Amino acid sequence: MNNLSHHDLVGLFEMMLYIRLTEEKIAQEYPKGQMRTPTHLGTGQEAVAAGVLRNKVSGDAIFSHHRCHNHFLASGGSAKSLFAELLGRSGGCSGGRGGSVHLVDRNSDFYGSSPILGQSVALAAGAAYAFKTKGNRNIAIAFFGDAVFEEGTTWESFNFASISRLPALFVCENNSYSTESKLDKRISLETSFSERVKSFGIRYLRVNGNDSIETFEKSKEIVEWIREGNGPALIECETYRWREHVGPKFDWEMNRSYRTRQEIEYWMQKCPIQLIENYLVNAGHISRQEVEDRKLEVKKQLDTDFLEALDSPFPTAESHLKNIYASRQG
Amino acid sequence: MRILSYAEAISEATVEAMKIDSSIHLFGIGLDYSSGVFGTTTEANSFFGPSRVIDTPAMENALTGIAAGASLCGIRPVVIHARNDFMFLALDQMLNVLSKWHYMFDGRASNMPVVIRSIIGRGWGQGATHSQSIQSVLAHFPGLRVVMPASARDAKGMLLSALNSPDPVVILEHRNLYEVKGEVGQATPLEGASIAKKGKDLTIVASSVCVQESLIAADQASELGINIEVIDIRSIQPLDIETILNSVRKTKRLMVVDTSWTNFGLGSEIGASVLESGIALLSPLVRLGQANSPAPVSKPLEDIHYPNATKIFSVAKQSISYKSSEIETVDNLPKIADDFLGPY
Numbered sequence: 280m281n282n283l284s285h286h287d288l289v290g291l292f293e294m295m296l297y298i299r300l301t302e303e304k305i306a307q308e309y310p311k312g313q314m315r316t317p318t319h320l321g322t323g324q325e326a327v328a329a330g331v332l333r334n335k336v337s338g339d340a341i342f343s344h345h346r347c348h349n350h351f352l353a354s355g356g357s358a359k360s361l362f363a364e365l366l367g368r369s370g371g372c373s374g375g376r377g378g379s380v381h382l383v384d385r386n387s388d389f390y391g392s393s394p395i396l397g398q399s400v401a402l403a404a405g406a407a408y409a410f411k412t413k414g415n416r417n418i419a420i421a422f423f424g425d426a427v428f429e430e431g432t433t434w435e436s437f438n439f440a441s442i443s444r445l446p447a448l449f450v451c452e453n454n455s456y457s458t459e460s461k462l463d464k465r466i467s468l469e470t471s472f473s474e475r476v477k478s479f480g481i482r483y484l485r486v487n488g489n490d491s492i493e494t495f496e497k498s499k500e501i502v503e504w505i506r507e508g509n510g511p512a513l514i515e516c517e518t519y520r521w522r523e524h525v526g527p528k529f530d531w532e533m534n535r536s537y538r539t540r541q542e543i544e545y546w547m548q549k550c551p552i553q554l555i556e557n558y559l560v561n562a563g564h565i566s567r568q569e570v571e572d573r574k575l576e577v578k579k580q581l582d583t584d585f586l587e588a589l590d591s592p593f594p595t596a597e598s599h600l601k602n603i604y605a606s607r608q609g
Numbered sequence: 610m611r612i613l614s615y616a617e618a619i620s621e622a623t624v625e626a627m628k629i630d631s632s633i634h635l636f637g638i639g640l641d642y643s644s645g646v647f648g649t650t651t652e653a654n655s656f657f658g659p660s661r662v663i664d665t666p667a668m669e670n671a672l673t674g675i676a677a678g679a680s681l682c683g684i685r686p687v688v689i690h691a692r693n694d695f696m697f698l699a700l701d702q703m704l705n706v707l708s709k710w711h712y713m714f715d716g717r718a719s720n721m722p723v724v725i726r727s728i729i730g731r732g733w734g735q736g737a738t739h740s741q742s743i744q745s746v747l748a749h750f751p752g753l754r755v756v757m758p759a760s761a762r763d764a765k766g767m768l769l770s771a772l773n774s775p776d777p778v779v780i781l782e783h784r785n786l787y788e789v790k791g792e793v794g795q796a797t798p799l800e801g802a803s804i805a806k807k808g809k810d811l812t813i814v815a816s817s818v819c820v821q822e823s824l825i826a827a828d829q830a831s832e833l834g835i836n837i838e839v840i841d842i843r844s845i846q847p848l849d850i851e852t853i854l855n856s857v858r859k860t861k862r863l864m865v866v867d868t869s870w871t872n873f874g875l876g877s878e879i880g881a882s883v884l885e886s887g888i889a890l891l892s893p894l895v896r897l898g899q900a901n902s903p904a905p906v907s908k909p910l911e912d913i914h915y916p917n918a919t920k921i922f923s924v925a926k927q928s929i930s931y932k933s934s935e936i937e938t939v940d941n942l943p944k945i946a947d948d949f950l951g952p953y
Contacts, residue, residue, distance in 0.1 A: 340682060374715025383714040390681055391718050395705050401671045402706070405678020405686075412634070412660075412684060419678070432701070435671030442666070594715075602716040603751050605775035 281492050288555070288564055291333060291491045295325040295552050296577055298349050301358040304581045305348075305365065306527035313589075314365040316378035321349035323489075323521035326551035327452050328353035330494030331420065331514070334502040340390045340406035340419040342399040345380045346452075346520075347392035350422050355387025358581055362588035369598075370591030376602075397432035399423050400449060404436045407447035407511070416506045418446040426457030428472060429465060434479070437511075441480040444510035448502060449481070451513065452488060454520045459537040476513045488516025489551040492558070519546035611794075615758075616787040618765035619649040619726075623687070626772040627657055630685060633772060635662045636672055637689035644952060646689055647728075647787055669695055673702035673725070677710070677777075681719040685772060690727040691953075693781065694738045699725075700746075707777040708752030720775040724768070729783045729817065729868055731915060732949040737903035739953065742869035744816065745878070747779055748846035754778040754799055755846040757868075759820035761790060763843060766797025774799060781845075783818040783868065784953075785946035802849040804856070808838035810929055811862040813921065814853055814879055816842050819866040819897075821945050825918035826925060829942055835929055845875065850882045857888050862928050864895040866916050871898040892931030895924050918942035 283291075302322045309318060321328070328349035335341065335354065343350040348361060356372060364371030365379055372382050380394040390406065393399060403421030410417045427433050428451070440447050451472070455462045466472075476483040482504070486497050494516060501512050521543060523530050531540040559565045565573075613621060627633045635650060641664045645651030654662040665672055669690065676686035690696040696703075703725070710721045730739045747755045754776050758764040764782065771778035778799065805820055806827050815823040820841045827837035838856050842849070857863050863883055865876030876896030883894070897916040904914055919942045 340678075342678070373713065373717060376715045377713045381713045383718045385717065385719060390678075391710070391714060393706065395701060397671075398674055398702070398706060401674025401702065402678035402681070404671070405675035405680070405684075406682045407678075408675060409679045409682030409684045412679075419682075432671045432674060435666070435668035436675065438666055439668060439671060439675060602712050604754070605711050605716070605720045605722075 281496060283492060283496065285564055287333065287495065288492070288559060291329050291495060292552070292555050292559055293573070294329040294333070294353055295491060295555065296574065297358070298325045298328065298352050299552055300574070300577050300581055301352060301361065302348060304585060305362070306522065308585065309527040315367060316365055317525050318365060318379040318527070319346040319525050320522045320527065321346050323546065323551070324452055324454060324518045325349055326491035326494050327450065327488045327516040327518055328422070330491045331450055331498045333495050334499050335388060335420070336417070337388065338415070338417040339388050340403065340417070341388055342390055342403045342406070342419070343392040343422045344396070344399050344424060344427070345392070345394035346424065347380065347382050347422070351382045351384060351389050351392070354384065354389040356382065356384040356389055357584070359584035359588050360384070362585050363591045366588055367593060368588060368591035369594045370588065375594045396423070396427050397430035397436070400427060400433050400436045403447050403449070404440045404445055407440065407445035408443065410446050411443065418448055418502060418505050420448045420450060422450045422452060424457065425451060425453040425455065425462060426465065427451070428475070437476070437479045437481055440511040444508070446505050446508065447511040448498070448505055449511065449513040451515045452518055453515050454518050456520065456524070456538070458524045459535065461537070472515055482510070482512035483515070484512065485515045485517065488518035489549050489554060491551055491555050521547060610792050612790050613761050613765070613793045614788050614790050615761045615764045616648045618761040618793045619768060619782065620652045621793065622765040622768040623649065623653045624656055626769055627653055627661065630772065632683055633661070633685045633687065635687045635689060636665050636676060638665060638667060639691065640664050640689060646691055647784070647952065650689065669698035670701055673699040673723070674706060676723045677702060677706050677721050680721045680723045685722055685724070687724045687726060687772070690725070692730050692739050693727045693743050694741050696725070696727045696743065703747070703753065703779070704750050708750045712752060721777050722775050723777045724771045725779045727779065727781055729781055730953065731783070731785050731818070732911070732946060733951060734906035734908070734911065735904070735953065736906045740904040742781065742899070744781055744845045745869055745874050748848070753846060754844070755781065756799055756844045757781045757817040757842070759786070759815070759817050759841045759843070761793050763797050765793045766795065767799060769796040770799045781817065785818045785949060786821070788946065789821065800844040800847050800849060802843055802852040803841050804838065804852070805841040806837065806839040808836035809860055810836045811864060811925055812838045812840060812853070812856040812860045813864045813866060813925065814840045814842055815866040816845065816875060817868050818945050819868055819916060822916065822918040823866055823921050825942050826921035829918070829922050830925055835925070837925060842875070848878065850879070853879060854883065854886050854888065857883055857890070861889070861891040863890060864897065864921070864925060864928060866921055867898040869898055870901050871896040872901050874898055892928045895928055897921060897924060917944050
């Protein structure tokens with residue numbers, strides 16, 4: 280049981296549905312070859328973004344990594360500007376300059392995503408330093424995958440965040456795979472992320488990252504704790520990526536052997552959206568018919584968004600060398 | 610008119626800017642030591658203390674990313690490296706984040722006004738990993754501003770400008786210039802070369818301490834009736850090619866003297882630009898810089914490893930008397946900071 284309001288529960292569900300159907304639309308369109316950008320879909324991991332970012336307030340700073348669509352959308356970025364970005368159009372969130380791994384939407388406090396491992400951690404620690412200096416209640420949130428624990432920058436950042444007691448929330452989406460390398464090849468089985476993180480003086484919490492209600496409730500408490508000035512914290516969210524590391528296919532369609540179809544289908548049974556959908560229906564928050572109506576409505580809107588994104592023009596050749604320096608206009 | 614040393618000029622700019630702009634914070638190793646990065650942060654530390662002058666752990670890469678993140682949210686960080694060579698650890702954040710943030714989000718992300726101060730070492734056997742000069746690498750990647758103040762005036766003036774710029778700026782200072790005195794004033798531009806000495810017979814384009822050495826060589830040459838024009842390049846990225854081309858059109862001779870290796874260096878870039886311009890030179894392009902080996906420690910090897918005024922003078926004469934048989938012997942000219950004994 281939980282103490283969440285109808286508004287929060289339905290809000291979580293609707294955000295996850297929006298993310299899932301956006302990613303599925305991309306997966307459906309991607310093979311046509313119009314989205315010429317290496318794309319890392321977040322299907323299966325929606326509960327982390329929706330659960331954590333439901334705690335975001337205006338003025339917080341969100342940073343993400345290569346698998347960033349979920350966080351972009353859950354911060355408030357629009358599917359239309361994401362589609363346009365993947366299509367390389369000037370109407371894209373980054374003007375067609377960034378592509379799938381370089382998204383930004385300052386209006387929704389999504390400061391940017393960057394695919395080099397560990398960068399989101401350092402950037403968020405820096406934003407948190409600014410908030411601490413200003414003395415406000417804003418926090419910075421970094422999303423990253425489990426391989427980021429292998430990078431030196433991460434531990435340098437954790438150390439600085441700890442000694443400076445920065446208002447930063449580090450969110451690890453542990454999906455057990457770094458590209459095609461399983462976790463047990465990359466970390467000593469004698470140790471745990473929990474021990475490592477705590478040894479730096481950072482509060483640590485592990486949640487079921489497929490359970491949006493648990494992720495939201497636990498991150499809500501920890502976010503409030505950070506806003507009160509208690510220092511940095513890390514949430515490790517156990518979740519699973521459904522599709523291939525980069526691209527729209529399933530691994531079994533590509534004959535990859537690093538994980539079995541059975542393993543993927545086992546996790547699909549633990550679908551984060553199905554989980555909350557069943558809960559909402561059983562608890563009487565929403566009917567199955569309303570769920571189906573809602574899905575159709577969102578799909579229809581996304582179809583329209585995609586067509587409008589296609590209508591956005593490509594950047595002009597004249598714009599190619601613009602915006603190298605902020606000090607030079609245009 | 611005020612006369613300050615290069616180090617005093619950096620300190621003065623820092624304190625002046627921090628008084629006006631409370632968002633400026635300094636980060637680096639040893640900033641709050643009594644030695645204060647060779648005196649450049651001592652005064653700032655005594656004025657503003659640990660809330661704005663942060664003695665950080667050894668964490669060059671993350672620190673640069675943290676500075677970048679802080680700059681997105683209204684802080685103006687100055688990251689300080691006592692030697693360039695330690696900054697290499699931060700190249701990921703410098704080249705993947707700082708240099709690209711504005712462009713790759715089409716100007717829709719927040720600005721990243723991070724200033725990085727980093728010092729080039731030379732002399733007293735500082736050796737292979739305390740003497741490197743990284744301007745060509747940084748300038749190769751579009752998006753960073755890379756400047757090399759050669760005088761106390763620019764040491765103060767360019768730092769003041771960097772602290773007012775919306776762009777990330779890397780300031781490469783030279784340890785051998787720290788005690789060199791000169792007039793200081795207000796902010797000086799972050800781009801545009803300046804003519805340090807006018808001349809008509811040969812153009813020497815120089816960076817950082819090599820400007821001072823080229824001026825010594827040029828003074829010696831003028832006693833022989835040779836008029837050398839010395840251009841202080843000031844900014845490596847963006848590079849002011851026009852000022853160089855205008856000079857070379859007049860002198861038809863070109864030498865580039867740089868603090869780094871000649872291979873793939875400033876001289877290669879400027880030489881290629883002159884070639885592309887179609888200007889016909891009367892004598893071959895000359896590039897001077899560190900010899901193409903890691904810097905050795907032993908004094909006799911160190912002496913031949915780096916350019917100095919004597920070498921510049923000698924090569925300048927060869928350039929001007931090119932194809933003539935007469936090449937005079939060369940005197941030993943004064944060396945900048947040849948008596949350098951540290952601190953390092």
